[in-house]
Amino acid sequence: MSELRKVAIEINGERYEREVEPRLLLSDFIRHEAGLTGTHVGCEHGVCGACTVQVDGAPMRSCLMFAVQAEGHSLRTVEALNEGMDGALHPLQQAFHECHGLQCGFCTPGFLMSIEPYLPEAADWDDRQIREMLAGNLCRCTGYQNIVSSVRLAAERMSRGELNKSPESAAPDTVEA
Amino acid sequence: MKPPLFDYHDPRGLEEALDLLARHGDDAKVLAGGQSLVPLLNFRLARPDHIVDLGRVPGLAYIRRRDGVLRIGAMTRQATLEVSPLVASHWPLLTEALSLVAHAQIRNRGTVGGSVAHADPAAELPVAFAALDASFHVRSQRGTRMIGWRDFFVTHLTTSMEPDEVLVEIEVPPVPEGAGHGFEEFSRRHGDFALGGAAALVTLDQNHIQAARIALLAAADTPLRATEAEASLTGQAPTEEAIAEAARIAVIGVEPTGDIHGDTEYRHGLIEAMVRRALKQAGERASEVR
Numbered sequence: 001m002s003e004l005r006k007v008a009i010e011i012n013g014e015r016y017e018r019e020v021e022p023r024l025l026l027s028d029f030i031r032h033e034a035g036l037t038g039t040h041v042g043c044e045h046g047v048c049g050a051c052t053v054q055v056d057g058a059p060m061r062s063c064l065m066f067a068v069q070a071e072g073h074s075l076r077t078v079e080a081l082n083e084g085m086d087g088a089l090h091p092l093q094q095a096f097h098e099c100h101g102l103q104c105g106f107c108t109p110g111f112l113m114s115i116e117p118y119l120p121e122a123a124d125w126d127d128r129q130i131r132e133m134l135a136g137n138l139c140r141c142t143g144y145q146n147i148v149s150s151v152r153l154a155a156e157r158m159s160r161g162e163l164n165k166s167p168e169s170a171a172p173d174t175v176e177a
Numbered sequence: 178m179k180p181p182l183f184d185y186h187d188p189r190g191l192e193e194a195l196d197l198l199a200r201h202g203d204d205a206k207v208l209a210g211g212q213s214l215v216p217l218l219n220f221r222l223a224r225p226d227h228i229v230d231l232g233r234v235p236g237l238a239y240i241r242r243r244d245g246v247l248r249i250g251a252m253t254r255q256a257t258l259e260v261s262p263l264v265a266s267h268w269p270l271l272t273e274a275l276s277l278v279a280h281a282q283i284r285n286r287g288t289v290g291g292s293v294a295h296a297d298p299a300a301e302l303p304v305a306f307a308a309l310d311a312s313f314h315v316r317s318q319r320g321t322r323m324i325g326w327r328d329f330f331v332t333h334l335t336t337s338m339e340p341d342e343v344l345v346e347i348e349v350p351p352v353p354e355g356a357g358h359g360f361e362e363f364s365r366r367h368g369d370f371a372l373g374g375a376a377a378l379v380t381l382d383q384n385h386i387q388a389a390r391i392a393l394l395a396a397a398d399t400p401l402r403a404t405e406a407e408a409s410l411t412g413q414a415p416t417e418e419a420i421a422e423a424a425r426i427a428v429i430g431v432e433p434t435g436d437i438h439g440d441t442e443y444r445h446g447l448i449e450a451m452v453r454r455a456l457k458q459a460g461e462r463a464s465e466v467r
Contacts, residue, residue: 003184005185021182022183022184022185022228023179023180023181023182023183023185023218025179025180025215025219028179044178044179044219045178045215045216045219045220046212046215046216046283049280049282052282055285055286058256058285058286059281059282059285060282060285060286061212061282061283061286063215063219064211064212064215064216064283064286065211065215065286066180066185066211066215068185068187069187069211069230069232114281114282131367132367133281135280135366135367135368136279136280136281136282136283136368
């Protein structure tokens with residue numbers, strides 16, 4: 001009934017060509033086909049945010065997309081965060097480390113990929129705005145205080161230009177108005 | 178937690194999509210952003226034989242204003258509409274409603290038309306479109322028709338679209354000059370489905386209410402307009418008493434479905450409170466404009 005389809009998906013600059021069922025979730029493609037297990041799968045219905053990846057620069061739930069839909073789009077997962085940083089952590093990862101923004105770490109990749117595109121603007125944000133940005137990701141270990149602190153630290157450091165800037169992220173969509 | 182088997186179609190044009198729906202409509206689901214449909218598939222609450230994905234159909238994502246009327250392509254991402262300066266300046270109620278839709282990651286993928294066609298009475302966009310008196314353009318091989326919001330939403334997750342039809346455009350008439358808006362909802366956590374809410378538009382004439390609109394969220398199996406409460410406000414000064422009385426009238430006969438998060442009585446009181454707040458906000462904004 002459901003025929004296999006050939007797909008070619010670009011993840012972190014690399015092209016993955018596979019034959020998959022159309023019902024294969026993008027999250028499962030990333031983990032099982034591309035072998036990139038940094039992206040975690042929590043609730044698998046769009047609530048927890050653990051599987052968040054960037055699609056053309058915009059954070060999205062990879063459990064709410066089919067792999068076949070990602071063809072022609074550019075994906076970025078947590079593995080790409082510190083690319084080109086010579087083994088050092090991305091400023092956001094470094095801040096999570098220093099502020100104890102994680103305990104078990106299961107939710108962390110989703111948080112990182114959700115937060116990263118907003119870091120350049122987050123330096124001027126108050127706690128409410130930061131928490132609103134974080135609201136789409138659940139952490140069951142620790143509450144969110146240290147995650148808020150991590151965001152603040154990373155955003156401040158980036159705005160002072162102390163650390164490497166992360167790659168430009170594209171707008172979610174183009175408008176014809 | 179994995180979707181059931183289905184035949185996947187990703188048409189490259191609207192005609193091809195309409196042809197697929199004409200052949201498979203009864204056994205097909207249209208996939209737009211997938212932020213409601215994919216969870217239903219993952220839970221296997223939906224088991225369509227065919228999925229018709231509109232993701233590669235060109236020409237369905239746009240935001241235009243002509244002769245004062247807003248036209249939104251059904252596949253426009255919610256995040257795109259949320260940051261539209263055009264919408265923010267002429268239909269700020271819509272911008273405010275969008276900020277309450279789930280989370281940024283969902284809005285980055287979710288579409289305006291998808292939310293409308295999903296017809297969840299606890300969703301913000303259908304309620305905002307009810308308050309704005311929007312109409313929906315639907316297409317099939319049989320032609321195009323325009324359906325007003327009252328005839329569009331039939332019941333929980335059900336619209337008056339036929340199985341071979343697809344939503345292509347949302348048409349929003351201009352908001353009355355000088356109108357103030359309010360959109361209030363209450364959810365247990367930010368971004369969750371709201372337990373109750375209300376949208377309001379108020380226009381003032383000197384110090385009196387010229388016209389008011391009130392739409393209720395999660396109050397029934399479709400978005401509702403509280404027409405009697407709207408009428409009760411006409412000609413009144415926007416006092417706390419008048420607003421409280423209108424809110425009381427707005428929920429007469431309303432019996433929201435209760436669940437573990439709040440029973441019918443609780444939600445009834447909640448929606449009344451949300452109407453009060455939305456009207457107050459709209460009234461204040463209307464007087465700032467004047």
